[in-house]
Amino acid sequence: MSEHEDEFTAYHSLGEDSDDHRWAFGTGFTDPLEGIDTSVASDIDGEALAAYCLMLGDDALVYSHRLQQWMMKAPELEEETAIANIALDLLGQARMLLARAGKADGSGRDEDHYAYFRAEAEFRNVRLVEHLDADFAELVARLLIFSTWRLALFDGLQVAKDPVLAAIAAKGVKELTYHRDYAAQWVVRLGDGTEVSKQKMQAALDVVWPMVDELFTPHPVEVGLHDVAVDVTTLRAEVDVVLDTVFATAMLDRPHSAPLAPVAGRSGRDGLHTEALGYVLAELQSVARAYPDATW
Amino acid sequence: MVTPTRAPAVDARAARTAVDAMAVAATVPDPELPMVTLADLGILRSVRQDADRVTVTITPTYSGCPAMREISHDLRHRLEQAGFAEVIVRTELSPPWSSDWITEEGRNKLAAAGIAPPNPAARRGSGPVPLTLMPMPRTVDCPRCGSARTTQTAAFSATACKALYRCQSCDEPFEYVKEI
Numbered sequence: 001m002s003e004h005e006d007e008f009t010a011y012h013s014l015g016e017d018s019d020d021h022r023w024a025f026g027t028g029f030t031d032p033l034e035g036i037d038t039s040v041a042s043d044i045d046g047e048a049l050a051a052y053c054l055m056l057g058d059d060a061l062v063y064s065h066r067l068q069q070w071m072m073k074a075p076e077l078e079e080e081t082a083i084a085n086i087a088l089d090l091l092g093q094a095r096m097l098l099a100r101a102g103k104a105d106g107s108g109r110d111e112d113h114y115a116y117f118r119a120e121a122e123f124r125n126v127r128l129v130e131h132l133d134a135d136f137a138e139l140v141a142r143l144l145i146f147s148t149w150r151l152a153l154f155d156g157l158q159v160a161k162d163p164v165l166a167a168i169a170a171k172g173v174k175e176l177t178y179h180r181d182y183a184a185q186w187v188v189r190l191g192d193g194t195e196v197s198k199q200k201m202q203a204a205l206d207v208v209w210p211m212v213d214e215l216f217t218p219h220p221v222e223v224g225l226h227d228v229a230v231d232v233t234t235l236r237a238e239v240d241v242v243l244d245t246v247f248a249t250a251m252l253d254r255p256h257s258a259p260l261a262p263v264a265g266r267s268g269r270d271g272l273h274t275e276a277l278g279y280v281l282a283e284l285q286s287v288a289r290a291y292p293d294a295t296w
Numbered sequence: 297m298v299t300p301t302r303a304p305a306v307d308a309r310a311a312r313t314a315v316d317a318m319a320v321a322a323t324v325p326d327p328e329l330p331m332v333t334l335a336d337l338g339i340l341r342s343v344r345q346d347a348d349r350v351t352v353t354i355t356p357t358y359s360g361c362p363a364m365r366e367i368s369h370d371l372r373h374r375l376e377q378a379g380f381a382e383v384i385v386r387t388e389l390s391p392p393w394s395s396d397w398i399t400e401e402g403r404n405k406l407a408a409a410g411i412a413p414p415n416p417a418a419r420r421g422s423g424p425v426p427l428t429l430m431p432m433p434r435t436v437d438c439p440r441c442g443s444a445r446t447t448q449t450a451a452f453s454a455t456a457c458k459a460l461y462r463c464q465s466c467d468e469p470f471e472y473v474k475e476i
Contacts, residue, residue: 030365035353035386078450078460085452092360096389151425167390171359173425174392174476175456181428182451188429238424249429 031110032095038103038164044228049162050105051124051221052229054114055269056153057097058125061115063146064090065280066129067139075136082182086143089175096168104162116288120278121271127260128211130268130276137190137197137204144183144246145208149215151176152238156230165228184246191250198251205247206255213259215239219269317345320378321352327366328455331409334367338397341388348381355388358456395457395475407439412461412472436472438463448472 040046067087074080095111102109128146133139154176157169190201216236222229247254266272288294321343322335334340334354341353352371356364368385375383395414398406403413415434431448438446443465450460458471 030368032364033387034368035384036389078452081454081460082450082452085456088360088362088456089358090360092356092358096359155425163390167392168359171356171389171392175358177425178451178474178476180425181432184427184429185431185451242424242427245427246429 031099032092033099033103033164036164036167038100040104041161044162045224046104046106048221048225049165049228050101050107052225053097053101053104053165055124055219055221057094057101057114058123059129059146059150060090060097061094062123062125062277062280063129064088064094065284066132067143069132070139079136083139086179086182089172089179093168093172093175100164100168103164112288116285117292120273120281123271123273123277123281124269125273125277126211126214126268127274128208128215128268130274130280131211132276132279134207135200135204136186137200138207140183140186140190141201141204141208143179144187145212145215145243147176147179147183148239148242149235151180152235153230153232156235160229161227180242184242187246187252188250191247191252201250202252202255205252206257209255209257210260214262214267214269217262217267217269221269315378315380317350317352317375317378317380318343320375321350321371324367324370324374327363327370329406329409329411332398332402332405334371336399336402336405338399338402339367339393348379349384350375350380350382351384351386353386353388355393357393360456393476395473398473406473410439410470411458412436412439412470414473414475417475432459434472434475436461438466438468439470440468441466446470 040049064087067083067090070083071080074083094115098111098114101114102111128142131142133142151173154169154172158166158173160166160169187201187205190197192198193201216232216239218232222232244254260267262270263272321340322333324334324340326332326334326337326339329337337357339354339357341355343353344351352375354364354367354371364387371385372383394417396417398413406413415436431451434448435444436446436448437444438461441463443463445464446461447464448459449462449469452458453460453471457473457476459474460469461472462469
């Protein structure tokens, strides 16, 4: 092998003699499930499986976007990298789940279709993930609740009858464990900190708390997917133990704010969202909708 | 866009018999940690060779790994240069990647580049995933001076797979590959 070829690195392949032109490292996306057997077992309803993947995928996609909006605004560089990495993990989970949806319902739609070309009412995320955090305390309050709930959910999903979903969950469990620890440690640090940090941390929990009940409200799609979907009502005990441990260590009160009610029986999983989601989608989708044939 | 592909470096027919696809794939560096190869990191899961057709299976470290396409492209490029006519790169998600899969050689290369290799990943018992309310209690030796007097300064770092540490003996900051 010549000396030139010894110097081969990924960066060289971006050069003139490459047959795979891209404008920067990390651009150009391929199917995140490429080469994976994505057939659906005959006793699983593919439409329902797709709807379920969209629920879990939209939670991660929308929340990842909200976390990305913290970039350049975090209190310290270390928190900036933490938030960016957490957002990246969730984006990765979202990509695989949206891709899984397009294979499961047989439509062949790709991740970009679901992320960029669905209207607000077609998104199936819980309302907890839609809001812009008012401050860092609210960020860690929301992240604690979201990651504690999603970790318990993904842990249960590891034995799902759909092997693709189970594999996505098994990877996610490792990531979410770090996310939850990060959030929990910050809630303790702020709750058991100064008078001001304690007051802000408690106020943040009170703001986020109304969105908690929705996380444990089963949707008909989940109920119909026996042995595939996790029954969210079974997660409450584990989540409560974790949250109560964190609150006690942080010397914070478990909030009592009333749950955000469904509207005419509908909530996030049914496509009924708060006005905050529209702002997320406007930013997320506008370029793709303006230039629908663009590639990146 | 159409660009002429480079001529194979060796005669394809000779390559079919003389070149071991695994040996070629194993030399491809990781795009984000170029001091180690894909094989060192344990993300090269298998290489199946059938005459001049090769199927390579890789697995991402983290769900959001932005380098998967780079890795796939690099593998295809190297193997095509070695004379293989058809190169298929597959992704595998299960079992999920573990930092325990980094080879001894990979660990040594990371340490030599100033990145502390991971501790063994925690064995998961039954029951819920345990919560860690204090910074992870690990023993991490400084890759520069060898001191065990080190502290974690951040739970995440420039890539998803690392945390940030500082040595209290030589005062240097360094990265640590997290155990997962």
